[in-house]
Amino acid sequence: AIQMTQSPSSLSASVGDRVTITCRASQGIRNELGWYQQKPGKAPKLLIYGASTLQSGVPSRFSGSGSGTDFTLTISSLQPEDFATYYCIQDYNYPRTFGQGTKLEIK
């Protein structure tokens, strides 16, 4: 199975900061990657699919990039509601695999 490694595992930031989360695949996955946001006790929420396509209704401060093995999720200006855990997932092949998550906390 393809291993997805996110970094950092946790991150402290302030409202208004620009934040970047990285996801690395153990082999090339083209652009077949999604990003999800999860808040405590809630189901995940789709942010981005196809590495860079923003899901409808997701604020434009979220963006994704990358191809092959290295991907990033960027939040251009953190808002209070963005403090959550973020996961990447590859959909290049089966089984689908998630990264271990990046917990974004308020500094």
Add this chain to the structure above:
Amino acid sequence: EVQLVESGGGLVQPGGSLRLSCAASGFTFSTYWMTWVRQAPGRGLEWVANMRGDGGLEYYVDSVKGRFTISRDSENSMYLQMNNLRAEDTAVYYCARDLNIEIGGYFDAFDLWGQGTMVTVSS
């Protein structure tokens, strides 16, 4: 209302069985791939299984192959039959709708999720 509602979770002994249900409403269920994702307490997300809209294709993570079976019916429900349960299967189980978006190739996009149902495997 467009929604997914899971049910069927509970406490079961190791080696036991449980059947989870995911009831869909507000959309044409048969046209979507559907997915199960689980999350052990305090841990990350794990993709478990999925099934094509017509039921003709299904995939599983290795750790559940031969023990779990995904299925769906014509009444807008999806199921996860879980047999020979182990302590490591303890988790919240979510069902999710996959938009399976075509842009050149096909991309997973789990845009609709249920609230989750807790499965605890313990003696």
